[in-house]
Amino acid sequence: MGLEKETEEKIFIAAQEVFQKKGFDGARMQEIADQADINKSMLHYYYRSKDKLFMAVFQAGIKKILPKLIGVLGSEKTLEEKVVQIVDFYYYIFKVNPNLPAFVIHEMNMHPERFHQFIVSTHVQIPQKFNEQVEEEISAGRMMEIKSEQFLINIVSMCMMPVIAKKMVQGIFGFDESDYKNFLKERKKLIPELIMKGVKPS
């Protein structure tokens, strides 16, 4: 035995599950160790501190979302195609990693510096291409007067909110797990139509 990186990876996977489910403050090093089925000292041996381990998970989390989003926004597709792609992507993220969006949002609110640092060091920014596209649609008279930032936040809001507020949606409508999944599936078709029709010129 001793498949080299095995332990470090087991730790990372376990840390992802625990941190994403309970947040930094709610997570316990012992629980991560148990989940990874290793001795607690191993966490410190490989990652030095709770903070370092958390940062690894947090940054990996952002990297699962942001670059892809930026990629779609900067591509050569039409605006409408981009909307569909973003919606599809968010529902893929949710399927693979249901707690990731809420985790990232919450930790960003708790420690904005950590995110800010990430933004600066990776030069993340909304592609100019996307802004131009919005402006083009507007001057061509196919879209109402709207800032590209607002347009983007509309899409992201419609996709992420029902995922982040899962328990609220379930509670308020009395949805069980299956109802909820159906609800999200419906939205996948719905959102692009709502978004595009919503910004048509009045």
Place this chain on the structure above:
Amino acid sequence: MGLEKETEEKIFIAAQEVFQKKGFDGARMQEIADQADINKSMLHYYYRSKDKLFMAVFQAGIKKILPKLIGVLGSEKTLEEKVVQIVDFYYYIFKVNPNLPAFVIHEMNMHPERFHQFIVSTHVQIPQKFNEQVEEEISAGRMMEIKSEQFLINIVSMCMMPVIAKKMVQGIFGFDESDYKNFLKERKKLIPELIMKGVKPS
């Protein structure tokens, strides 16, 4: 001196600030005591435990949002007027209590039972009036085929998401506090139009 409930109220106010900012797991009893400028023992004298104190704050938080929302949905106004009222209400909440939405959403995700208990004990439910209105608009041909649940979540998503993800919005667009406030102000006018135009029949 000795304005009766003064201490208990000071504790509650302080607990609100600390819990809403740091969440249950991140909040410290000592910090709440310091914020309230009283001895830590007082917290337990008036509220017995961290859990009880938290529940008081959490339930008060929900009560600031849900009943008003239900009230608007059940009123005699038109759908469009209701959308405007909900948007206005959410931006009022944000102005008065910026961290409340993120706090409620996060704690609901951490402990769904607590919220569920609230729902059952207070018989919260979406007014039938609202569902009927949506159906009426649809059969009158003024609205596309859409479930009232989806329609409601559209509104809530558009309002709450940029508030909950404040730090993400600021980070990604490079907004300072003033830019961000402007951004929200713009949305106030924008959202009702987007929502209503989005559900027009195709």
Place this chain on the structure above:
DNA sequence: ATAAAGTTTAACCAAATGGTTGAATTATTT
């Protein structure tokens, strides 16, 4: 084979945390 380096474990530690206690102080009742 042997030394060196890398990995794993149990036992341990100091600080932090929610909570308790009992005396002291203040307000209320009789």
Place this chain on the structure above:
DNA sequence: AAATAATTCAACCATTTGGTTAAACTTTAT
């Protein structure tokens, strides 16, 4: 004014928590 009840506080406590250590075990290099 005396007795009673409510409120406040400093000191204390048990448990939890992130983190350390030193020895044992395993793998790799010589």
